[in-house]
Amino acid sequence: MEQKNYKKHFALLFLLLLILFLTNISLGSVNIPFKEILKTLSGRIATKESWEIIILNFRLPKAITAILVGSGLSVAGLLMQTLFRNPLAGPFVLGVSSGASLGVALFILGTSLFGGFLLTDVFSSWSIPIASSFGAFLVLSAVILASYRVKNTMSILIIGLMFGNFTAAIIAVLAYFSPAEQIQQYIFWSFGSLGNLSWSELSIFSSIYTIALLATLFITKPLNSFLLGENYAKSLGINIKKNKNIILLITCVLTGVITAFAGPIAFIGLAVPHIARLVFTTSNHKILIPAVVILGAIILLICDTIAQLPANEFTLPINAITSLFGAPIVIWLLLRKKKLYI
Amino acid sequence: MGKNGIGKSTLLRTFSKVQKTVLGSIYFDEKNLEEYTENQLSKKLSLVLTERLPESQITVFELIALGRQPYTNWLDKLTNLDLEKVNTAINQTEINHLKNRKFFELSDGQLQRVLIARALAQDTEVIILDEPTAHLDIHQTVLIFSLLKKLVKETRKTIIISSHEVNLAIQLSDKLLILNDKKVLFNTTENLINQNAFTSLFPNNLIKFNKELQQFVINKI
Numbered sequence: 001m002e003q004k005n006y007k008k009h010f011a012l013l014f015l016l017l018l019i020l021f022l023t024n025i026s027l028g029s030v031n032i033p034f035k036e037i038l039k040t041l042s043g044r045i046a047t048k049e050s051w052e053i054i055i056l057n058f059r060l061p062k063a064i065t066a067i068l069v070g071s072g073l074s075v076a077g078l079l080m081q082t083l084f085r086n087p088l089a090g091p092f093v094l095g096v097s098s099g100a101s102l103g104v105a106l107f108i109l110g111t112s113l114f115g116g117f118l119l120t121d122v123f124s125s126w127s128i129p130i131a132s133s134f135g136a137f138l139v140l141s142a143v144i145l146a147s148y149r150v151k152n153t154m155s156i157l158i159i160g161l162m163f164g165n166f167t168a169a170i171i172a173v174l175a176y177f178s179p180a181e182q183i184q185q186y187i188f189w190s191f192g193s194l195g196n197l198s199w200s201e202l203s204i205f206s207s208i209y210t211i212a213l214l215a216t217l218f219i220t221k222p223l224n225s226f227l228l229g230e231n232y233a234k235s236l237g238i239n240i241k242k243n244k245n246i247i248l249l250i251t252c253v254l255t256g257v258i259t260a261f262a263g264p265i266a267f268i269g270l271a272v273p274h275i276a277r278l279v280f281t282t283s284n285h286k287i288l289i290p291a292v293v294i295l296g297a298i299i300l301l302i303c304d305t306i307a308q309l310p311a312n313e314f315t316l317p318i319n320a321i322t323s324l325f326g327a328p329i330v331i332w333l334l335l336r337k338k339k340l341y342i
Numbered sequence: 343m344g345k346n347g348i349g350k351s352t353l354l355r356t357f358s359k360v361q362k363t364v365l366g367s368i369y370f371d372e373k374n375l376e377e378y379t380e381n382q383l384s385k386k387l388s389l390v391l392t393e394r395l396p397e398s399q400i401t402v403f404e405l406i407a408l409g410r411q412p413y414t415n416w417l418d419k420l421t422n423l424d425l426e427k428v429n430t431a432i433n434q435t436e437i438n439h440l441k442n443r444k445f446f447e448l449s450d451g452q453l454q455r456v457l458i459a460r461a462l463a464q465d466t467e468v469i470i471l472d473e474p475t476a477h478l479d480i481h482q483t484v485l486i487f488s489l490l491k492k493l494v495k496e497t498r499k500t501i502i503i504s505s506h507e508v509n510l511a512i513q514l515s516d517k518l519l520i521l522n523d524k525k526v527l528f529n530t531t532e533n534l535i536n537q538n539a540f541t542s543l544f545p546n547n548l549i550k551f552n553k554e555l556q557q558f559v560i561n562k563i
Contacts, residue, residue: 085396221418225411227398231360231391236464237384237412283398286418341399341446 006280006287013294017067020301024066025059027308061202062195063301068209069194069262070272070300074292075216076254077269078276082223082285083247084153087340090270091255094156094248095139095163100259101190102167103135104128108186109174128189129201129260136256139163144248153230191317192263194304205261212254216289219246223285227342265300267322271330272296277341278333299326343504343511344521345544350504351392353521354472357502358389384412388464390457390471395445402440402448402456406431409463431462434493451482458489462497471503483507487514508543509557 026037036046037055046052076091083089091097107127143163147156175183197205222243225233234240258265276291277283303322308315334340344350355361357368359375368375370386378386388409400408409431410424420428432438435455440448445456454474461469474490475483487507491514494501505511511518512531520527520539527539534540540551540558552559 087397218416221411221414221416224404224418225408227396227400228405228408229393229396231393232389232395232408234360234380235358235384235387235389236408237379237381239380277399281399283400284404339397341397 006291009280010290010294013291013298017294017298017301020298020305021063021067024063024301024305025055027305028054028059029308030054057199058195061197061199062304064202065194065197065205065262066300066304067297068206069258069265070268070296070298071293072209072212072254072258072296073265073269073300074272074276074296075213075289076251076258077271078273078285078288078292079216079223079247079251080269081273081342082226083244084157085226085229085342086154086157087274087342088270089157091251092264092266092269093164094143094160094251094255095167096136096252096255097259097264098164098167099139100132100136100256101171101264102139103131103133104189105171105174105186106135107131108189109171109178109182132260133256135167136252136259139167140248140252140256144245144252147244147248189263190319192265192319192322194262194300194318195315197261201261205257208253208257212250212257213293215246215250219243219250220285220289223247227283263319265319265322267326268296268300271326272299274330274333274340275299283341343506343508343518343543346506348521348523350521351472354470354502354504358387358470359383360389360391381412384464384466386466387468387470388461388466390454390461390469390474392472392476397446399444399446402437402443402445403428403432405445405456406460406463409460409465412464427465428463431459434462434496435459435489450477451479451485454478454482454486455489458486458493462493466499468500468502471501473504473506475505475507483510490514508540512540512556 022034022037025041026032026034030051032051032054036048036051040046040052040055041060046055073091077089080089080091080093081087143156143160146159150156150159171186175186178186222233222238225236225238226243228236230240255269272292272295273288276288276295279295280287280291282288300318300322303325304318306316306325307318307321352361352364356363357375359378363375370378370383375383407420407424407428410420410428411418414420414424432441435458437452437455437459440452440456445453448456458469458471458474461471471490475486478486487510490501490503493499494516503511503515512535515531517529518527518531518534520534520543522542527534527537529537529539535553535556538551538553543551544558547561549558549560551557
C-alpha cells in the first residue's frame, strides 16, 4: 500500500520509550544516582553492591515486564478489534482473563474449601502462573469450540462475555465461603503486578511473547483484508477459518501468559489500539502493529512510573493506575474526534 | 433481474461462493466451484457486495490496493505490476482525485466507483456486482451503469450484476437472466423483448411493458 512516511513518528516514540525506560529504572524506594544506573546497565560495576542488586534483580526485570505486558496486551487488543470489527473488543472480552481469574481463584480460594492437598506448594512462585494459564486455556478452548459452531463473530464476542459473567459468579461464590486471608491474597493478585518476575520467569515469558509477536507478522495481510469484512476477505483469497483460528490463538497465548505472570491488567488492550489509530490516522496493520507495540510499552511504563511515585515504600496497584490514567485519555480523544474506527 | 425476494442476491452469492449452494453444483471454467481454493477463485472472480464496509480508516488507495492481495507475497508488498494495475483501475473508474481520501468521507456514488476499482485491480475475468446502484439517485445510477458498460467494452471482462433498475438494465445489458416464479429465462435483451418475456415480470395491473419504448410504464390511473 502507498504509505505516508511514518519514520519520524516512530523515531520520536522510540526515543520517548528509551527515556521512560531509564526514568522507570531510576525511580524507586531506594534513591540511586542516575549515573550509577547507566553504569550498571552498561555492564560496569556500580559503587554500591546493593544498588547493583536492586537495579539488576528488581528494577530492570520490572521495566522489561512492563514493556512486554504493555505491548503484548495492545497487540492482543488490536487483533481482537480487527477480528470482531468492533472498537469495543479487547483481549479480555473473550473470557481469557476471566478464565485466568477463575484458575487463580480456584487455586487460592478453593484450597481452603476443598481440603489442603494442594497447599503443599501454594507459595512456590510457579503455582499461580500455572493455575492462571490453565484457567485461561480452559475458558478459551470453550470459546474456540463454540466459535466452530457459531459463524457470526458478534455471537462469539457475546459468548466470551457470558463466560466472563459465569466465571465471575463462581469466583463470587468461592469468595463468599473463603476466609479473609485467602480473599485478600486473591484480591492482591487481581490488582496486577509487574514486579514479581524473576529472570527465569521473565525468560519464559519473553520467549512466548516473541513467538506470538512473530506469528502476528505473518498475519498482517489477512488482518488488512479483514478490514473489508469477511466476505470481501474471502473473495481476496483469504482462508477465513484458518486465519480466524490463528488470530484467536495468538490473542489467547499473549493474554494468557501475561495474565499468568502479571495478573489481569485492564484497559491497555482496549485503549492502546485506539490511541495508535488516532496518532497515526491509519487502519493499515503494517503501521498499526509496530505502533501499538511501542505505544503499549510506553503507556504501561508511564503507568508503572506513576504507580511507584506517591509513596516511597508502597506502590499503587498497576491495574488501578491503567484505568485511572487511561480512561480519561480515551474519553478526551473521543470528545475530540467523535468517532472510533477499527 | 426479478422482483424482490425472488433470489437474485442468493444466486450471485452462490456464484461467488459467499454462501453454499442450496442445491446442485456450479462449474466455472469446467471445474466445480467447490474445488477452487479461496486463492484460485480470487484470481478468477471479484466482487462488489451491497454490505456496508466496517468503519475503518483505510484510504481509497489502500482499499483498491487490497484488490491485489491474491497476487502479493506474504508481506503484501506491492510490486511495480501491482501498482500499475491499481493505477489503471483508478484511471478507468476516473477517481484519481479521490485517491488519498479516507473511504468513509466518500458519497455513496463515489464509494461505489472505488469498490468497482478495487474489483478491477483484482484483475479477474469475471466481476460480480450485487445491486451496484441500490443507494444511488438516478443520475449516479446512470453514471455507474455507463461506467460498467464502458468497462465491458474496454476490458472485455464479463460483468454480472443484479439490479432493480429494470428500464436501465434493458437498455444497457447484453444478456439478461430473468428470474420468475415459474421459469427462468436467459437470452439477449432483444430476443427477450421479442419473446414477450417482460410482460410477465410484474403483476400487470400496475405497470406494463411497452414494447415500442422498450420500457416499463405505469398504467394510467
